[in-house]
Amino acid sequence: MKLMTSGKIPVIFAMGIIFFCLAGPLDAKNENNIKLQDADSASVIEKIKPELGAKGTFIIPFGKPAPYLGYGYGAALFFDLAPFKQGIFTLRMGISSEFMYFNHKTSAVSARLMIFPEYAHIRFVIRLENGFLAYLKLGGGIGIALLNKTEYQITKIDKTAFDPLIAAGLGIGYNPPKVKHLVVFAEGDYKMIFESVSGQFVSASLGVGYQF
Secondary structure (H helix, E strand, O other), X not given: OHHHHHHHHHHHHHHHHHXXXXXXXXXXXXXXXXXXXXXXXXXXXXXXXXXXXXXEEEEEEEEOOHHHHOOEXXXXXXXXXXXXXXXXXXXXXXXXXXXXXXXXXXXXXXXXXXXXXXXXXXXXXXXXXXXXXXXXXXXXXXXXXXXXXXXXXXXXEEEEEEEEEEEEEEEEEEOOOOOOOEEEEXXXXXXXXXXXXXXXXXXXXXXXXXXX
């Protein structure tokens, strides 16, 4: 029995050495794989440059709702990415979620209108090496409208509608070279909402974006 036990000890010791020798390269290989995956992820993000942004808006209505709305204000969030870039030109595609609010009272009419434009957009961006940029934006989607209106304290209208909309805008911005992820911008845009609300809205906005 003593001889058998003493014979097992060198075998166990040898297996431990082999395992230790193999574990080192395996750990190093796994670490290299993780680094490669992180590098690939960073490379993809660098190529498509996702951007998340927000803006505040001042709005002037035109058309059918203009007489009873007055001026309005709003806010918006957007997210987009760049599937194509060539030189100073970049094509960005994404989604916008906005909020527009009007509350206007006269001796004849009291009206409150909230619109939630939800739409897909594309931006054609020209970005210069010094950080300045300009873009054209086009979009289309729906506007969720909630209207509360009283005329001469007699006629009351409470309406909720889902109307198609189109949007177009022009913007300028600046991406400071020392703060490469930050973009500040000013934008003017035009929205046309069809059917129930049936109006046009021109807005001026100031905003900020963060590019990942």
